Amino acid sequence: MKKSLLLILLFVSVVGFSQTKYETGMQKAFDLWQADKSWDAANLFERITQAEPEKWLPPYYVAQINVINSFIEKDKTKLTAQLEKAQDFINQAKTNSKENAEILILEAQWYTAWIVFDGQQYGMKYSAKVQKLYQKALEIAPNNPRVILSKAEWDIGSAAYFKQSLEPYCKDIQRAIELFATFKPEGEFYPTYGEERAQKIFETNCKQ
Amino acid sequence: MKFQNNKISNLKFVILLVCLSFSAYSQTEISGIVIQKNGTPIPGANVYLEGTYDGTTTDDNGKFLFTTSEINEQVLVASFVSFETFRITKSVSEMQQLTIKLREDVSSLDTVVISAGTFEAGDNSKVSVLKPLDVVTTASALGDFVGALQTLPGTTTVSEDGRLFVRGGDAGETQIFIDGIRVFTPYTPSANNIPTRGRYSPFLFDGITFSTGGYSAEYGQALSSVLLLNTIDFPDQEKTEVSIMSVGGGLGNTQIWDNNSLSVNASYINLAPYNELFPDRNDWQKPFETFAGESVYRHKFENGLFKIYGAYDATKFQLTQEDINEPEGINFKLNNQNFYTNTSYTGRLKNKWKLETGASFTLSKTDVSVIEDNIDDTEKSAHLKLKLHKNFSNRFKMSYGVEQFLTDFDEDFNNESFNANYGFNNNISAAFTEADIIFSKKFAIKLGLRGEYSQLFDAFTLSPRTSLAYKVSKNSQLSLAYGDFYQQPLSEYLKFQKDLKAQNAQHYILNYQYTANNRIFRAELYRKEYDNLVTYNADFPSSDTNFNTNGNGFAQGIDFFWRDNESIKNMDYWVSYSYLDTERKYKNYPVAATPNFANTHNLSVVGKYWIEDCKSQVGFSYQYGSGRTYTNPNENGFLQDKTKDYNSLSLNWAYLLSQQQILYFSVNNVLGFTNINGYQYANTPNVNGDFARRTLRPATDQFFFVGFFWTISDDGQDNQLDNL
Numbered sequence: 001m002k003k004s005l006l007l008i009l010l011f012v013s014v015v016g017f018s019q020t021k022y023e024t025g026m027q028k029a030f031d032l033w034q035a036d037k038s039w040d041a042a043n044l045f046e047r048i049t050q051a052e053p054e055k056w057l058p059p060y061y062v063a064q065i066n067v068i069n070s071f072i073e074k075d076k077t078k079l080t081a082q083l084e085k086a087q088d089f090i091n092q093a094k095t096n097s098k099e100n101a102e103i104l105i106l107e108a109q110w111y112t113a114w115i116v117f118d119g120q121q122y123g124m125k126y127s128a129k130v131q132k133l134y135q136k137a138l139e140i141a142p143n144n145p146r147v148i149l150s151k152a153e154w155d156i157g158s159a160a161y162f163k164q165s166l167e168p169y170c171k172d173i174q175r176a177i178e179l180f181a182t183f184k185p186e187g188e189f190y191p192t193y194g195e196e197r198a199q200k201i202f203e204t205n206c207k208q
Numbered sequence: 209m210k211f212q213n214n215k216i217s218n219l220k221f222v223i224l225l226v227c228l229s230f231s232a233y234s235q236t237e238i239s240g241i242v243i244q245k246n247g248t249p250i251p252g253a254n255v256y257l258e259g260t261y262d263g264t265t266t267d268d269n270g271k272f273l274f275t276t277s278e279i280n281e282q283v284l285v286a287s288f289v290s291f292e293t294f295r296i297t298k299s300v301s302e303m304q305q306l307t308i309k310l311r312e313d314v315s316s317l318d319t320v321v322i323s324a325g326t327f328e329a330g331d332n333s334k335v336s337v338l339k340p341l342d343v344v345t346t347a348s349a350l351g352d353f354v355g356a357l358q359t360l361p362g363t364t365t366v367s368e369d370g371r372l373f374v375r376g377g378d379a380g381e382t383q384i385f386i387d388g389i390r391v392f393t394p395y396t397p398s399a400n401n402i403p404t405r406g407r408y409s410p411f412l413f414d415g416i417t418f419s420t421g422g423y424s425a426e427y428g429q430a431l432s433s434v435l436l437l438n439t440i441d442f443p444d445q446e447k448t449e450v451s452i453m454s455v456g457g458g459l460g461n462t463q464i465w466d467n468n469s470l471s472v473n474a475s476y477i478n479l480a481p482y483n484e485l486f487p488d489r490n491d492w493q494k495p496f497e498t499f500a501g502e503s504v505y506r507h508k509f510e511n512g513l514f515k516i517y518g519a520y521d522a523t524k525f526q527l528t529q530e531d532i533n534e535p536e537g538i539n540f541k542l543n544n545q546n547f548y549t550n551t552s553y554t555g556r557l558k559n560k561w562k563l564e565t566g567a568s569f570t571l572s573k574t575d576v577s578v579i580e581d582n583i584d585d586t587e588k589s590a591h592l593k594l595k596l597h598k599n600f601s602n603r604f605k606m607s608y609g610v611e612q613f614l615t616d617f618d619e620d621f622n623n624e625s626f627n628a629n630y631g632f633n634n635n636i637s638a639a640f641t642e643a644d645i646i647f648s649k650k651f652a653i654k655l656g657l658r659g660e661y662s663q664l665f666d667a668f669t670l671s672p673r674t675s676l677a678y679k680v681s682k683n684s685q686l687s688l689a690y691g692d693f694y695q696q697p698l699s700e701y702l703k704f705q706k707d708l709k710a711q712n713a714q715h716y717i718l719n720y721q722y723t724a725n726n727r728i729f730r731a732e733l734y735r736k737e738y739d740n741l742v743t744y745n746a747d748f749p750s751s752d753t754n755f756n757t758n759g760n761g762f763a764q765g766i767d768f769f770w771r772d773n774e775s776i777k778n779m780d781y782w783v784s785y786s787y788l789d790t791e792r793k794y795k796n797y798p799v800a801a802t803p804n805f806a807n808t809h810n811l812s813v814v815g816k817y818w819i820e821d822c823k824s825q826v827g828f829s830y831q832y833g834s835g836r837t838y839t840n841p842n843e844n845g846f847l848q849d850k851t852k853d854y855n856s857l858s859l860n861w862a863y864l865l866s867q868q869q870i871l872y873f874s875v876n877n878v879l880g881f882t883n884i885n886g887y888q889y890a891n892t893p894n895v896n897g898d899f900a901r902r903t904l905r906p907a908t909d910q911f912f913f914v915g916f917f918w919t920i921s922d923d924g925q926d927n928q929l930d931n932l
Binding site for chain 1: 252254256258259260261263264265287289290313316317318414444445773780818823864866867921
């Protein structure tokens, strides 16, 4: 009796352990990221990607880390390599989750990284693509605060340049802030970032 | 005691069980180091067992250590950006103290590129000398893609012609290709001494490669140079574009649905109002007028892209030009209709094969009247091409292709006393193959072979081509290129004489290139040898001229290019200088001489400055060309004198009224330099025994242009800045 109980217990713990492998892995990756070890985190997300080929979040985060780090990269060789890598992982995320607004935002950020790197060469070519991606994201998820925030931030950039009124975009930011307050991610490890940024953008652009 | 024993035996059992379960999940340590070829450790590399969660990132010394519960054979993977991913299959029990050498990824940006002879524009290329926008924002170019290329080294300033003259070659020695398919009539027709323009609007293209020598075996029928234009693959959004210019107007619209897109463009140019305001040196009965329409349809397949491009344009003008031998002047009238279509398909096949295929068809009808003579010609040309490309690995690629050129040329000549009809059929079949071998990030080689069979001459030619590149330091490299090139004589000779031979050129090129931080420096030394050039014994070719192909010649020189987009904020500039030494004996030359389209020194300086506060881009372009040769019959010799030097400074200003509205101004030759293209001498001497002469000046010294460009699109962001 005891034996079989122990066996069952062991069996359960082993099964239970394998079920949480994904969760512990993801959690560990976020911990590394928090601890300022973003490349270690990216490597772990990459390992999870290949161990869990059906999931979209691991490749999404590999791509996101590469994109974020590209915004400060000045060396074209490194930048190109990073963004090419990010693109592969965006593609994988897209294959695993179609019509996903979060991935579309990331893709728009991917193009924005090129524009930031060399506006003269990529600005004209990629602005239209960025705009189109945000529009599509908004169609899919009209109430996702990150979509509203990212699109408004992009619009503010160009409106400020042409000295046009920022008012409609400030309203969008305001709405994003309200939505952030009640935003519930669809599942564990889903993106949640953006609230602080929305506040900051509102402070700098919309309070005169 | 018994109780205790029982407890102990129970404990033993648990331990045994746990051990058993651990043996199934026993932990094995996997360890080692990841290094580069030269032994330098690689920190930050990702090392893991494929398909598992087990793995780690290498530390600062490139070392890794992790445990796994996997057993037996597993695949260990080590990957790092800019290196090829390493894989090894072995038993986990043998995965200790591994030394993993990662090979550099030769597809990365810092790999050597074969650069001899080639200038690339567009962000697909690794080293971009020109950016796509440059074509339209270069002050002197006036939106003509050929005009922008004339600021690159290796080109000669022949301002009255407008076509590309490359390294001592005449304009016919450069061929233009759209999406790999030949364009037979790339230039708009124009009168003598008036520069022509490229027929196709520059905004259709997002990649331009200009090769001034030593190009790939894929391209034939060009002795000196090829210009490769790639059309935009798929537009981003629907839009309508309106342009209103001092010389005409244009309208464009793009529609996108599902996997299809259609762009339609129409433009109308009429120089009558401009000539009214700023009369030029010609007497225009019918000022230059042209209507052009273009459309591109694209369809995306899952693994490929199909494009069909069609363009039609009609040009008309009539004018009287001064002539030293004709006191009344020479009346010239032209009517041209040109239709061009280009269909292409590129697709990925299985096993890393790629297919590129396409066809083009040109129908060009030109009716010219010169005083009393009427010349009507019709050219029908087609090009069919199929190319297969295979990536065996990042380090070894092969391509194979076959193509067929068909030309049917027909000309009617008539005046009051004479009637003639002549023409030719010129069909050429060709096959080519090329191998790209990248030995390392430092050393790459390209080997190519091209064979052509001409039905007209019943002759076969074989052209080997090779180039190699070696990286001498982090930012600089040396390239070498050699090639044999063949080209049929031009239709102006073939129409009178069909029994000729293909002309031949050999190129030898040594190139040095330095690139770093948005700065590029290039120096290129070359020698080109010509053979089998067309010769004839008359003043000008006609049906009773005796033609031959025993001309020859050479061209040699050095080209320098410097572009800097870094040193001055918001300022982008480039400087090109070319030195050219060339002589040839061809056409009706009595002796070898420097032809009148070649000069010794050419200099271009182009600058663009973005003024943030004014939302404006201002640009300038300065061109200098040393004098060109001409024959002075009052002295002994042939092409023995030189004109004075050529100078021109052009300015432009693009002002963004709003995101979608642009106002554009430009002035060519703003300082009003008096330029001389050459001299025309009388056929007979005057009473003093002197041949009188007339100076050939450009039709106008300056040209002004004002335009307003408006884009209407959903997002309200796109504009036509890249259209200017």
